Amino acid sequence: MNLSIPEIYLKSVVNGVTAPPILDDIITREVWYSNEPIRIQQAPLRSVSDCVDIATSDFQRGPWRGYSRSKRRDVLLSWAKHISDSSSKLSLLNCAETGRALSEIRTDSVPKAISALVWFAEAIDKHEDRSLHPGNRDNDFAVVKQEPVGVVAAILPWNDPLVTLMWKVAPALAAGNTVIVKPSEQATAVVVAAVKLAHSAGVPMSTLQVLTGNGEVGDLLITHAAVDMIAFTGSTRTAQKIVSRSHAVGIRRTALECGGKGPFILGRESSDLKKFSSVVARNIFYNQGQVCSAPSIILVPRGSGHKIANLVQVEAIRYCPDTPTEGKVGYMISRSAVSGVRDLLSSLEDRNFWGELSDRRLPPRSCALSMTPTIIVDLSDESELLCTELFAPVLIIKEYDLLEDAITFCNKCPYGLAGGVWSDNLDECIHVASALRVGNMHVNSWGDDGNSVPFGGIKNSGYGREKSLSTFDDYTHTKSIYIRAGFASR
Numbered sequence: 001m002n003l004s005i006p007e008i009y010l011k012s013v014v015n016g017v018t019a020p021p022i023l024d025d026i027i028t029r030e031v032w033y034s035n036e037p038i039r040i041q042q043a044p045l046r047s048v049s050d051c052v053d054i055a056t057s058d059f060q061r062g063p064w065r066g067y068s069r070s071k072r073r074d075v076l077l078s079w080a081k082h083i084s085d086s087s088s089k090l091s092l093l094n095c096a097e098t099g100r101a102l103s104e105i106r107t108d109s110v111p112k113a114i115s116a117l118v119w120f121a122e123a124i125d126k127h128e129d130r131s132l133h134p135g136n137r138d139n140d141f142a143v144v145k146q147e148p149v150g151v152v153a154a155i156l157p158w159n160d161p162l163v164t165l166m167w168k169v170a171p172a173l174a175a176g177n178t179v180i181v182k183p184s185e186q187a188t189a190v191v192v193a194a195v196k197l198a199h200s201a202g203v204p205m206s207t208l209q210v211l212t213g214n215g216e217v218g219d220l221l222i223t224h225a226a227v228d229m230i231a232f233t234g235s236t237r238t239a240q241k242i243v244s245r246s247h248a249v250g251i252r253r254t255a256l257e258c259g260g261k262g263p264f265i266l267g268r269e270s271s272d273l274k275k276f277s278s279v280v281a282r283n284i285f286y287n288q289g290q291v292c293s294a295p296s297i298i299l300v301p302r303g304s305g306h307k308i309a310n311l312v313q314v315e316a317i318r319y320c321p322d323t324p325t326e327g328k329v330g331y332m333i334s335r336s337a338v339s340g341v342r343d344l345l346s347s348l349e350d351r352n353f354w355g356e357l358s359d360r361r362l363p364p365r366s367c368a369l370s371m372t373p374t375i376i377v378d379l380s381d382e383s384e385l386l387c388t389e390l391f392a393p394v395l396i397i398k399e400y401d402l403l404e405d406a407i408t409f410c411n412k413c414p415y416g417l418a419g420g421v422w423s424d425n426l427d428e429c430i431h432v433a434s435a436l437r438v439g440n441m442h443v444n445s446w447g448d449d450g451n452s453v454p455f456g457g458i459k460n461s462g463y464g465r466e467k468s469l470s471t472f473d474d475y476t477h478t479k480s481i482y483i484r485a486g487f488a489s490r
């Protein structure tokens with residue numbers, strides 16, 4: 001991690017966290033919250049195996065696995081209460097470190113993380129084991145049980161650290177596993193603080209540990225032979241590395257939540273284009289476009305592209321760093337993220353940048369950490385941007401002739417996380433919802449979300465599901481136990 005002092009300082013000041021500059025060197029950083037420094041250290045590499053030894057022993061001998069389900073539930077509910085009581089501090093830490101708008105963290109991220117934790121705590125004693133008849137002896141039966149997988153390595157990204165923490169750790173602990181969390185080196189402080197609150201709430205320190213550091217630490221963790229499961233959220237490129245490196249050591253459970261390029265199709269029979277454009281703008285420019293499931297490409301009927309671009313631009317003004325936004329616009333994660341996107345856009349012509357707000361590859365208007373909402377039109381069908389995850393406030397608008405062409409285009413994309421359709425015609429909606437190869441589909445909406453509904457991708461967006469009871473399938477394995485009746489006369 002190589003953020004300079006002024007960059008982090010800028011994030012802190014702009015986001016209203018009055019704090020001294022955050023010190024940054026690669027091994028040790030201090031995030032200043034109020035007058036209290038929080039020191040973030042990269043874990044010494046040798047400590048990875050110590051951590052795994054502690055986790056293995058915890059899983060084999062307890063205490064966590066030996067707790068009754070109701071005790072595990074009560075401890076997790078108490079953790080949720082601790083997080084709720086500390087929500088201001090956690091929000092400020094997240095904001096200071098990543099530059100995300102404080103209002104988004106307060107009103108979206110923290111409440112979402114708490115509600116996921118409460119949901120999984122309450123689900124602990126709601127799922128049932130099954131009993132089946134194995135064959136020809138009527139009184140015999142088999143019990144099919146779900147058992148915890150073991151030591152789970154949870155590798156997190158920076159873009160929503162609290163929510164991604166809870167989507168993994170809450171179901172993993174609820175199911176009786178032991179967890180080692182490796183937060184992103186770019187969003188560590190808030191995860192460390194949240195885990196400390198778990199310990200205060202009664203989660204044993206050996207049951208939930210944090211290993212701070214970069215990909216080198218992550219690599220040591222996922223290649224440790226005693227790790228039973230890897231639950232990863234991050235880029236597709238890192239996921240590919242993790243799969244090949246960790247499976248070379250031994251076969252183990254893997255759940256991958258990776259990148260996306262969400263296609264949103266505007267059908268031919270759509271009357272409320274203003275509403276559609278507002279939904280698009282709200283979802284692609286939120287968190288400076290750094291959302292895996294954002295609608296980053298919209299497909300619209302031939303001839304309507306420029307009209308939609310105008311409508312989206314009107315809405316996009318709210319997400320422009322240069323306009324009064326009541327603290328609603330945050331920053332991108334790093335200068336290198338901004339310059340990487342600018343490099344990708346640099347091959348485009350001026351005609352591809354739509355409207356006054358668009359970035360047009362000029363020097364940044366506010367600072368090196370932000371981008372103005374950018375709308376790209378008229379790309380050639382060969383443009384690599386059509387299928388590349390930009391992770392920035394950039395919307396691509398592509399026109400189609402036939403609905404089937406739009407569907408074919410979407411399904412050729414290597415990602416398959418979120419998709420959407422907007423139309424007054426129910427048949428058209430149902431057809432597109434069934435035809436798109438994605439894990440999550442939105443009909444006449446985008447971004448709807450609930451703890452009881454599974455979330456996850458297919459293709460290069462990964463596999464496994466977060467949230468919902470389905471997640472317990474990832475964090476448990478199935479054990480079949482045959483019970484022979486009539487023991488005495490066997």
Ligand code: NAD
Binds near residue numbers: 158164216258291457
């Ligand atoms: P990243 O892949 O750079 O890093 C993710 C994590 O992996 C970090 O903790 C990092 O330290 C670790 N890591 C890096 N190299 C490693 C290695 N060789 N072995 C083990 N661990 C390693 O991703 P990022 O930049 O932190 O996050 C942005 C990406 O995450 C985007 O692609 C976004 O789409 C994706 N994301 C997906 C979802 C989802 O639910 N599908 C949610 C949020 C973010």
